Amino acid sequence: MDKQQLWQRYQDWLYYHEGLGVYVDVSRMRFDHGLVTQLTPKFEKAFADMETLESGAIANPDEGRMVGHYWLRAPELAPNDDVRKEITEPLANIGEFVQKVHAGTIKPPTADKFTHVLSVGIGGSALGPQFVAEALSDVDPPMVIHFIDNNDPAGIDRVIEQIGDHLKNTLVLITSKSGGTPETRNGMLEVKNAYESKGLAFEPNAVAVTMPGSKMDKVAVDDKWLARFPMQDWVGGRTSELSAVGLLPAALQGINIDEMLVGAKEMDEATRVKDLKTNPAALLALAWYHSGNGKGEKDMVVLPYKDSLLLFSRYLQQLVMESLGKEKDLDGNTVYQGIAVYGNKGSTDQHAYVQQLREGVPNFFATFIEVLEDGRDTLFEIEPGVTSGDFLSGFLQGTRQALFENNRDSITITIPQVNPRIVGALIALYERTVSFYASLVNINAYHQPGVEAGKKMAASILDLQTKVQTVIKETSEVLDMATLAEKAGSPDEVESVYKIVRHLAANGRGVSLEGELTDLKTLKVSAS
Numbered sequence: 291m292d293k294q295q296l297w298q299r300y301q302d303w304l305y306y307h308e309g310l311g312v313y314v315d316v317s318r319m320r321f322d323h324g325l326v327t328q329l330t331p332k333f334e335k336a337f338a339d340m341e342t343l344e345s346g347a348i349a350n351p352d353e354g355r356m357v358g359h360y361w362l363r364a365p366e367l368a369p370n371d372d373v374r375k376e377i378t379e380p381l382a383n384i385g386e387f388v389q390k391v392h393a394g395t396i397k398p399p400t401a402d403k404f405t406h407v408l409s410v411g412i413g414g415s416a417l418g419p420q421f422v423a424e425a426l427s428d429v430d431p432p433m434v435i436h437f438i439d440n441n442d443p444a445g446i447d448r449v450i451e452q453i454g455d456h457l458k459n460t461l462v463l464i465t466s467k468s469g470g471t472p473e474t475r476n477g478m479l480e481v482k483n484a485y486e487s488k489g490l491a492f493e494p495n496a497v498a499v500t501m502p503g504s505k506m507d508k509v510a511v512d513d514k515w516l517a518r519f520p521m522q523d524w525v526g527g528r529t530s531e532l533s534a535v536g537l538l539p540a541a542l543q544g545i546n547i548d549e550m551l552v553g554a555k556e557m558d559e560a561t562r563v564k565d566l567k568t569n570p571a572a573l574l575a576l577a578w579y580h581s582g583n584g585k586g587e588k589d590m591v592v593l594p595y596k597d598s599l600l601l602f603s604r605y606l607q608q609l610v611m612e613s614l615g616k617e618k619d620l621d622g623n624t625v626y627q628g629i630a631v632y633g634n635k636g637s638t639d640q641h642a643y644v645q646q647l648r649e650g651v652p653n654f655f656a657t658f659i660e661v662l663e664d665g666r667d668t669l670f671e672i673e674p675g676v677t678s679g680d681f682l683s684g685f686l687q688g689t690r691q692a693l694f695e696n697n698r699d700s701i702t703i704t705i706p707q708v709n710p711r712i713v714g715a716l717i718a719l720y721e722r723t724v725s726f727y728a729s730l731v732n733i734n735a736y737h738q739p740g741v742e743a744g745k746k747m748a749a750s751i752l753d754l755q756t757k758v759q760t761v762i763k764e765t766s767e768v769l770d771m772a773t774l775a776e777k778a779g780s781p782d783e784v785e786s787v788y789k790i791v792r793h794l795a796a797n798g799r800g801v802s803l804e805g806e807l808t809d810l811k812t813l814k815v816s817a818s
């Protein structure tokens with residue numbers, strides 16, 4: 291295609307949302323009309339599936355759940371009054387709670403005001419809040435947010451140290467939809483311990499965001515935490531940013547959550563249009579399908595040319611990969627579906643891996659996120675007539691063209707600025723694209739059976755650790771690894787036992803390991 295043909299294709303396929311000022315350009319994805327014709331019946335089904343889902347069907351059959359994240363920004367569409375109340379009540383409560391926290395009416399026991407937020411959660415209970423904080427929080431927000439999203443002791447200590455003397459005026463949000471995720475429970479206990487070791491009470495500073503009746507909820511009730519906000523059963527973790535999970539921390543940071551909801555609602559309306567060419571999420575789903583032959587054969591590289599959107603790719607990584615990465619389709623066939631997602635930001639990544647994108651293995655398509663307004667009030671010209679923003683814009687255009695010339699496809703999403711309404715719209719756009727794509731390839735996007743396997747195995751390793759520790763404590767003998775595994779009741783798990791012992795020994799946990807570290811059969815374990 292020559293430049294004129296490309297310009298024509300650009301005009302033919304460009305989607306523009308007038309209200310939001312958002313453009314979606316799929317013209318540099320090399321699909322043809324044959325594919326559009328082939329997919330038309332699948333899109334008709336996807337549009338129908340969407341309608342069924344939004345009307346309250348059990349769209350997540352394995353878990354027997356409705357899928358209702360679209361109702362969060364349009365409660366009037368909820369299937370009944372009970373569900374509607376599950377949205378409107380917490381929303382009103384968040385508004386009231388945040389207003390009182392900011393005013394100091396709700397305050398910690400030993401300080402005048404809450405000035406910091408510490409959010410403890412993982413996966414969908416962390417990635418959305420982290421993305422939104424990075425994208426939308428002011429330099430000087432009413433409350434400064436910190437995150438603990440892992441069980442790394444050094445990482446936890448670092449966050450606690452960063453908070454320092456502010457711990458007493460820190461509002462701790464413990465966020466877990468299920469209320470049973472070990473990392474979050476452990477994070478909560480770590481934070482509680484940090485409070486207690488400074489002579490502070492944890493409970494008056496603690497807020498639970500979880501499903502009513504969950505383990506976490508019960509702890510919050512029994513221990514009289516400061517507040518509890520419900521998470522709805524019919525909202526999945528990775529689509530929970532516009533529930534209390536994301537709205538509460540955002541509002542505490544002074545981010546306009548009403549605008550986030552408005553933007554998402556506007557985008558939802560646009561993605562309900564039952565016409566491929568005028569539905570931005572359908573266009574993206576078409577582009578994804580084309581790129582990977584409907585089998586995820588190509589990875590999605592997300593390149594926002596705006597620092598504040600740095601965490602968008604990480605947020606999308608869970609949304610896309612946990613939703614689409616499935617072994618079985620809805621009919622039980624083995625399909626190994628998924629689309630791998632990675633990226634950071636442009637132009638920074640041009641000096642990291644874009645070399646491979648341009649010339650290396652062609653196993654990806656790029657998604658550029660372009661922000662039209664530079665976001666600066668004053669004009670500074672780096673060179674006569676040229677600003678940093680012009681350079682950034684040029685770098686984006688240049689990379690898009692350089693990739694295309696070498697047969698590397700890309701999508702470009704252009705937004706006017708990074709503000710709450712647009713961030714809400716971006717979230718909604720990708721949520722719907724995932725829904726459409728899942729429908730095109732006939733998978734359940736709303737469960738995550740694969741994650742359970744790892745969780746179960748981790749639990750059995752910790753169980754084995756307890757047995758190993760007991761054996762070591764109770765024996766006066768020096769044991770080799772095989773004997774230790776046998777005595778712990780798991781003769782086949784010598785490798786796991788070795789790794790447990792190595793970790794305990796490295797941390798001075800009452801275990802001594804002697805012998806040749808390069809010859810594992812010489813290793814001897816004893817109590818120390």
Ligand SMILES: O=P(O)(O)OC[C@H]1O[C@](O)(CO)[C@@H](O)[C@@H]1O
Nearest residue numbers: 413414415466467468471527741
């Ligand atoms: O909010 P929860 O229940 O703690 O779950 C956290 C995350 O863990 C997962 O269930 C995967 O293990 C995600 O889907 C979820 O976002």
